[in-house]
Amino acid sequence: MDQEQLLKELNFKAVKSSGPGGQHVNKTASKVELQFDVWESSGISEEEKIRVLKKLKSRLTKENILILQSDESRSQHKNKELVSQRFLIILKNALKKPKIRKKTRPSKASKMKRLKKKKINSEKKAYRKNPLK
Template sequence: MMSDKVYERDFSGEWEITASKSGGPGGQNVNKVNTKVTLRFDVLASQRLSEAEKALIVDKLANKINNNNILIITSEAGRSQLKNKEEAIGKFYDLLKRALKVKKKRKATKPSKSAVEKRLKAKQKQSEKKQHRQNKDF
């Protein structure tokens, strides 16, 4: 499958990572240090992805891709820039893996004969119960 090898590919030359001030934990450190990390990845310009993979990613991750076909991932949960960078890269690979995963085709199934019989018997029993109520004279 396509998604099996995503973690083995090195996309480090194809993404751009920038840091900015974060709103996350860190106290006074937040006001001084750029700990928020934003990873930008140009999907269509990627050399590591096939055309079919690019189409799948653009389709499945449309809400995370802007009009210029750039996938944007941010991370500001950690107190350090390095931790946030590692988390953003992890998110990137997870998103790619989920986007490239091929869904299994659903196989149409029929209920078993015993299940059909059981359902019909239950319906008949309910019907008889209601018929019995109608025949009572008050």
């Protein structure tokens, strides 16, 4: 994964932000929308593209474009930085390889410990019963 190449491939669009802000909010486009086309990217390999498509399936459009938005700040530049950082974090998490699960069996000592506890518990409950008349 080449971060500089990925950042060059991002498309940014400034949009009018919603929410409070007074008179100034109607004139400025401070909300930043980031678009990233997974298939057209040259910053990640084919194998990585497949992994990203699989992991981020719910976040992608039908054209396999990832869209992120940020309107946390009143500054367009700050929102651009925030959405870029969030994009890199999301992409890094999507590219992580899952750990391979190793099959294990319980040890003989753990089996014996479990059976001993079961025996003690059953005896405890047996003592609660009334003796036969």
